[in-house]
Amino acid sequence: MSIASDMIRGHTDTIILAQLMHSDSYGYQINRAIQEKTRGQYELKEATLYTAFRRLEQTGCITSYWGDENTGARRRYYSITPQGMEAYYRMVAEWEQSKQLIQTLIAPESGT
């Protein structure tokens, strides 16, 4: 992976919720979508992904159900809740704010 994970840390949940805003999905698919969107520059590690699912479910942001595929491996689908949507919007707003903050703080001193 080309991007340090500490850069992404704290955005994992938001990234997952963003995917689920689109439609219900399952772990593997979400991860592939992320890889495609970033053209291979980023992927969630499986352990990270499933840890996040559990965290999000515990906080009521998503719910899950087993897919009824009668072929292939079983899939656990996730669905975003209204509460999850609210959290998503809040997190995006926080991102916008912290983006500005970081920008301010790491930019080279313009004066002098």
Added chain:
Amino acid sequence: MSIASDMIRGHTDTIILAQLMHSDSYGYQINRAIQEKTRGQYELKEATLYTAFRRLEQTGCITSYWGDENTGARRRYYSITPQGMEAYYRMVAEWEQSKQLIQTLIAPESGT
């Protein structure tokens, strides 16, 4: 603090290096500069700050020396090294890249 630290995590070192690009400085002053720059929206916790100094010194990004104040509390000044400058430029570039990435990933699905 209004901004979640996980959002800033991974940028602490860059923020400190950015301050030192300007001029040598010491812990307390750096932290006050950060608070001023962000108008109180963000501050580094002392433990975090001094942990970062040690990390940066160990990796050769900064060097330190005791100030020769003959009044007031002693100050340990930090100076950025050429290696630190290199690291700084690299980290800023990484930030630009990860900023784009995160933006792509957390933005609401535009299609559909």
Added chain:
DNA sequence: CAGAAATACCTTGACAGGCGAAGTATCACG
């Protein structure tokens, strides 16, 4: 002068999130 507050630094221990590694199970292909 005593006490508080500001300046300035340092350490310890706990916690949370990311992730390497390993495991389970199914299906397709040759």
Added chain:
DNA sequence: CGTGATACTTCGCCTGTCAAGGTATTTCTG
């Protein structure tokens, strides 16, 4: 039957943050 892709899960380590506590000096205030 072995390999690889799909798909999920758990365990334990590592790293960065930070609450809490400590030290020492100076200045301000009554």
